[in-house]
Amino acid sequence: MPNEAFKAAAARRPFALPLTLAAVLATAAAAPFAKPVEQVRVGFSTSISGPFAALGTEARDGFNLALKQLGNKLGGIPVEVFATDEAGNPDTARQHVDRYLKRDRIHFYTGPIGSNVALAVLPTLAAAQVFYLSNNAGPSQLAGSQCNAFFFGTAYQNDAYHEAVGRFAGGRDYKKVAVLAPNYPAGIDSINGFKRGFGKPVSSETLTKLGQLDYAAEIAKLRAEAPDALYIFLPGGMGINFIKQFVGAGLSKNTQLLSSGFSADEDVIRAVGDPMLGLFNTAHWNHDFDNPASQGFVQAFQKEYGRLPSIYAAQAYDTAMMIDAAVRDVKGELDDKAALRAALKKASFKSVRGPFRFGHNQYPVQNYYLRTIVKDPQGRVTNRTLSVVMKDHQDSFAAQCKLQ
Amino acid sequence: MTLLVEQLLNGLQFGLMLFLIAAGLTLVFGIMDVLNLAHGSLYMIGAYIAASVAAATGSFWIAVPVAVIATGVVGLLLEVTLIRRLYGRDHLAQVLATFAVILIADDAVRMIWGPSPLMLSAPAALAGPVTLAPGLEYPSYRLLIIAVGLVLALGLYLLVAKTRTGMLVRAGSSNRAMAAAMGVRVDRLFAVIFALGAMLAAVAGALLGPLLAVEVGMGQSILILALVVIVIGGIGSIRGAFVGALVVGIVDTAGRAFLPELLQRVLANEAAAQLGPALAAIAIYLLMAAVLVFRPQGLFPARA
Numbered sequence: 134m135p136n137e138a139f140k141a142a143a144a145r146r147p148f149a150l151p152l153t154l155a156a157v158l159a160t161a162a163a164a165p166f167a168k169p170v171e172q173v174r175v176g177f178s179t180s181i182s183g184p185f186a187a188l189g190t191e192a193r194d195g196f197n198l199a200l201k202q203l204g205n206k207l208g209g210i211p212v213e214v215f216a217t218d219e220a221g222n223p224d225t226a227r228q229h230v231d232r233y234l235k236r237d238r239i240h241f242y243t244g245p246i247g248s249n250v251a252l253a254v255l256p257t258l259a260a261a262q263v264f265y266l267s268n269n270a271g272p273s274q275l276a277g278s279q280c281n282a283f284f285f286g287t288a289y290q291n292d293a294y295h296e297a298v299g300r301f302a303g304g305r306d307y308k309k310v311a312v313l314a315p316n317y318p319a320g321i322d323s324i325n326g327f328k329r330g331f332g333k334p335v336s337s338e339t340l341t342k343l344g345q346l347d348y349a350a351e352i353a354k355l356r357a358e359a360p361d362a363l364y365i366f367l368p369g370g371m372g373i374n375f376i377k378q379f380v381g382a383g384l385s386k387n388t389q390l391l392s393s394g395f396s397a398d399e400d401v402i403r404a405v406g407d408p409m410l411g412l413f414n415t416a417h418w419n420h421d422f423d424n425p426a427s428q429g430f431v432q433a434f435q436k437e438y439g440r441l442p443s444i445y446a447a448q449a450y451d452t453a454m455m456i457d458a459a460v461r462d463v464k465g466e467l468d469d470k471a472a473l474r475a476a477l478k479k480a481s482f483k484s485v486r487g488p489f490r491f492g493h494n495q496y497p498v499q500n501y502y503l504r505t506i507v508k509d510p511q512g513r514v515t516n517r518t519l520s521v522v523m524k525d526h527q528d529s530f531a532a533q534c535k536l537q
Numbered sequence: 538m539t540l541l542v543e544q545l546l547n548g549l550q551f552g553l554m555l556f557l558i559a560a561g562l563t564l565v566f567g568i569m570d571v572l573n574l575a576h577g578s579l580y581m582i583g584a585y586i587a588a589s590v591a592a593a594t595g596s597f598w599i600a601v602p603v604a605v606i607a608t609g610v611v612g613l614l615l616e617v618t619l620i621r622r623l624y625g626r627d628h629l630a631q632v633l634a635t636f637a638v639i640l641i642a643d644d645a646v647r648m649i650w651g652p653s654p655l656m657l658s659a660p661a662a663l664a665g666p667v668t669l670a671p672g673l674e675y676p677s678y679r680l681l682i683i684a685v686g687l688v689l690a691l692g693l694y695l696l697v698a699k700t701r702t703g704m705l706v707r708a709g710s711s712n713r714a715m716a717a718a719m720g721v722r723v724d725r726l727f728a729v730i731f732a733l734g735a736m737l738a739a740v741a742g743a744l745l746g747p748l749l750a751v752e753v754g755m756g757q758s759i760l761i762l763a764l765v766v767i768v769i770g771g772i773g774s775i776r777g778a779f780v781g782a783l784v785v786g787i788v789d790t791a792g793r794a795f796l797p798e799l800l801q802r803v804l805a806n807e808a809a810a811q812l813g814p815a816l817a818a819i820a821i822y823l824l825m826a827a828v829l830v831f832r833p834q835g836l837f838p839a840r841a
Contacts (some may be wrong), residue, residue, distance in 0.1 A: 182643075186652035186753065316814050340814035341793075344758055346749050347554075349547035349679070350793040354672075357540045373654055378748055381659065381676045383666035400690035404654035404750060 140504055146476050155268040166167060167464030170240070173212040176233035176263075177458065179244035180256075181221035185371055188246045188445045192268055192439055195446030196243075199453030202433065207453070208460025215487040219245065223253035230254045234261045240277040240467045243452050248272040248319065250293060251284075264477060268452040269445060271521065273322065276496045276529030286496040287455055288448040289417050290528035291319065292326035296363055297415035297501035297522045299330025302391060306488045307361040309336040313351065313375075314339040314366040323366035329529065336360050341371075347376050355427040365396060372396035373404045375450070380408035385421050389413065394516075397506060402514055409506045409514060417501050418447050418486050419518045426454075427485040441515060447485050458482035494534035509531040538569065539673040539781050545787070545796045552786020553686025557741035558759055559766040559778040560693060561734025566772015567839050568709045569727050571620055574635040576763070577756025578642035583608040583739025584746045584755065585646055596660050597660040599720045600742045613734025616728050623670055624727070639757065647753050657746035667766050682744055689740065711839060732749075765821055769824040769828045772837025780836055785821050792820035 170300060177196060180189030206212055215237050219226035226245060234257065242258050242265045246252050251270035258265045273291040275281060291440045302310055312327055312335050314320035324338060337358055339351055355363060367375050372392070379385060387409070396414030402409055413461050419439050428447045430450055434442040441452075455477065462476035477523065478491050492498045501523040504516040562576045587604035593599050619638065631719040658664070659678040664672040697703035705726055717723045728786045741759075749755065762785065770781025797813030804812065828835065 140652060145545050153612075181652065182647065182753075184754075186647070246685045316818070339797075342814070342818035345818075346758060347547075347551050349551065350544060350790045353540060353543040353547055354794060356543070370654060370755070371753045371754075373750035376749065378676075381666075381678055381748070382678070383674055400653050404656050404752075427760065436830065 141459035143486060145177065147259045154312060158520045167300060169470075170210060170467050172242070172265045173207045173210050173456075173465075173467070174237055175207070175212060175214045176230070176237065176239040176242040177214050177216045177240070177244040178219045178226055178229045178233075179216075180221045180246050180520060182216035183222065185221045185246040187246075187369075188269070188443075189218075189221075189441045191400065191445040191448040192244065192246065195434070195442060195449035196268070196453050198430075198434055198437055198446075199457075200452045201437075203453070203457055206345070207408045207457045208462075209459060210465050210524055213498055215239065216244075219250060221247050222252065223247075225513045226250045226254050227257065230257050234258070234263065236406045239263060241456055243449070244435065245270055251275070255284055263345075264473065266455060266477070267451050268449040270495065271528075273528070273530050276494050276528045280494045280534035280536050282495075282536060283450060284286060284495060285491070286453050288444075288497075289499070290496045290530065291525070292530075293367065293501060293526060293528055294395065294415055295323045295326030296330035296362075296494055296529070297503075297526070298391050298413075299332070300391055301328040301330075301413065301415060301503055302362055302364065303331045303333060304329075305362075308387070309354060310364065311337045311339070311360040311362040312356075312364045313333060313339040313341065315345070315371060319368075320366060327364050327366075328443070335364075341367075343371075345371065346374055348378050350383075351382060352379055356382065356384055360388055362391055364391045366393055368395050372401050376401070376405050377414075382507050385411070394444060394504065397504070397516065398445070399515070400445075402516075403440075404503055406514055410508065412506045414506075414516070415501050415522055416444055416504055416516075417497075417499055418444050419502065419504055419516050420447075421516075422485065422487065424485070424487045426483040429489075430485050441513070451482070451484050451486070452488075454482040454484070457478060468511050491509075492531050493526045494528075494531045496528050496531065498525055500524050501526055539670070540794075542670075543675060544790055545677070546675055546683070547794075548787035549783065549788055550786070551682050552783035553669035553683055553690070553828070554697040554741060554745055555759075555762055555766050555786055556686060556690060556779055556782035557737055557744075557762040559782050560689075560775055561737040562760075562763050563732050563767040563770070563772055563774065563778045564706070564730055565769065567644060568621070568706060568713070568730055569624060570631075570713070571623050571733075572631045572635070573734075573756035574760065575619065575633060575638035575642065576734065578639050578762035579608055579612055579735045579756075580738040580742040580759060581642065581646060581756040583613055583735075583742030584657065584751045585650055585655065586739075587740075587743035587746055588751045590651070590817070591657055592655075597658070599756055600657075601740070604743045605739045607779065608739030608742075609732045612738075613728060613732045616731040620731060621727075626695040638717075638787075642756075643753050652751045652753065654752035657743075657751050659747035674782070678747060682748075684829040685744060687722070689737070690779055697775055702729070703724075704804075707839075716833045765825045767835070768825050769835060773839030774835070774837045775840070777835050784836075792817040796820065803833070 179192050217229045246269045248270040264283050266287050269288050271286040276290045290303045312324050377388050390412045392414045394414050397414035458481045459476040463472050482488055500521050503519045503522045507517045509515050514535045565573045583604045587600040590603045607826035636640050663678040667677045668674050675839030705721050766781040766785050795815045800813040
């Protein structure tokens with residue numbers, strides 16, 4: 134039927150066909166992906182079980198709170214979240230990503246806590262042109278030589294936390310500073326990051342076993358060494374064990390305990406309690422920030438879940454808000470990857486961290502703050518922000534990244 | 538000098554804490570010939586119940602006995618429902634079944650108590666160190682663990698060597714078929730032994746809670762160490778578990794304390810920095826391998 138009408142029209146007006154074809158081709162060339170999507174699909178794969186279960190749960194809670202506040206829409210478009218549990222295992226995460234890409238056809242991916250998972254899943258996501266916005270992992274490889282247009286290290290770059298503590302320690306008059314971390318890549322990274330920020334030689338470097346339970350031997354050695362300060366990087370249960378044993382041995386009286394915010398946030402505080410009072414740590418956010426976005430988030434989180442949010446919850450919340458702003462900026466036209474990337478990079482969302490921007494390697498350029506653990510007016514043991522340690526800090530690997 | 542004494546005490550304390558867990562494991566393995574991987578889960582349940590009771594009542598001294606009794610009941614239930622069906626089966630079937638219990642227990646604990654680690658603090662009276670000698674301070678809580686470990690070791694020895702039940706236990710562990718033929722009520726004995734093992738694991742869990750993280754999966758990490766202890770000490774033997782635990786505790790502590798420095802004096806700096814901690818971490822497994830080569834039944838085997 135259409136064929137006859139076409140021929141008839143072409144016969145009546147000789148230039149109708151070429152003109153129509155030209156018009157169609159012109160519009161096709163100019164705006165090939167003009168249609169906004171009807172549903173935003175997000176793959177959220179985090180640790181609900183496994184070594185990072187507490188952190189993954191925080192991330193999930195923060196993300197869900199953001200969605201609730203946005204009426205289950207991102208950029209005004211209804212959203213569907215495909216949530217899975219990768220249990221901290223890179224292979225499981227890869228299987229989830231396969232399913233997300235083939236069956237669920239997601240537009241965005243987020244969730245993993247561990248950098249090993251992030252590094253494992255990014256290649257598949259980038260090949261499928263799906264943006265991975267990291268709500269926690271910030272490996273140095275993806276900030277430097279292996280930076281990728283489809284990866285945004287929305288949270289932070291891992292080493293920055295350690296460098297910040299090192300910078301703080303360097304500014305104090307500690308004569309002897311010792312460091313302790315588990316013997317695995319992130320542990321070695323943390324020691325190197327600290328030394329980079331510290332700028333002076335450390336008095337001793339102790340590498341413990343990953344998952345080690347009892348630190349009495351190391352604590353006895355530290356007692357004999359008597360450093361003025363000790364920097365530890367012991368994520369999860371290891372940090373809980375060490376801090377309890379360190380304070381129980383009475384060493385905290387003469388040795389100032391320093392840690393990155395990873396070992397000193399709400400999850401560890403809830404398990405250790407009073408022995409953590411007086412510990413110095415650094416982070417890029419704390420629940421006592423006074424910008425409106427942060428205060429609104431903290432209040433809503435407490436009302437919804439009955440506890441103070443950790444950095445993991447705050448980052449996941451920021452990630453959701455970042456997607457929301459970017460989707461709105463491109464008016465829902467998520468197939469235009471170039472425009473979407475530009476919108477994500479512009480980061481027009483209101484971060485709980487305050488003013489926020491990305492560096493050219495798509496990692497944040499942000500402040501890192503010194504926090505200490507105190508009893509707040511309500512008698513809770515929690516972090517209090519003291520000062521800025523590194524202002525507008527860009528990670529040390531950005532120079533190696535070739536992204537524009 | 539004080540460092541040496543302190544490390545010795547550390548090794549002793551670590552060893553005794555391993556003994557509490559290994560004793561239950563070796564009894565069950567030795568007498569009932571059941572490789573009970575879920576022993577670590579009983580340890581975890583003991584710790585979690587102690588943490589909950591301590592949070593509810595505010596008292597550590599109430600929490601520990603409650604946790605021990607509750608875990609004993611759980612152990613009894615486990616024995617009656619599952620372990621009983623594993624007697625006489627090959628060890629692979631037992632591993633599969635008890636491994637399933639580990640997974641179920643982990644998820645059940647996560648469902649009941651949530652995924653975050655719980656707080657279990659030492660009683661305020663024992664929160665700080667005591668001065669044993671000028672220049673030697675030692676955490677008082679660890680001294681409590683040493684004391685409890687020694688008392689329980691003595692109690693177990695008396696139970697096994699001097700009581701009728703202990704005699705039945707020794708008979709069952711050296712030759713079960715003959716013991717049954719001689720009229721020993723085997724099923725009741727096994728239930729009692731399993732519950733006893735569970736209670737010992739709960740004591741370990743509750744006592745170690747203030748030192749270690751009370752978290753899901755805490756049973757698996759300590760179970761590996763317990764298995765190393767009973768391989769070195771000899772399966773089925775309490776004496777073997779005691780000696781094996783002390784050996785493991787002291788070797789591990791000494792390895793971590795002195796090996797890195799020792800290597801740094803012998804080798805070049807770069808190599809020592811990497812090798813020292815790695816060797817210290819695997820020292821006890823090297824020891825286990827050596828024992829398996831030279832004395833495969835362990836140091837004090839129960840069965841001839």
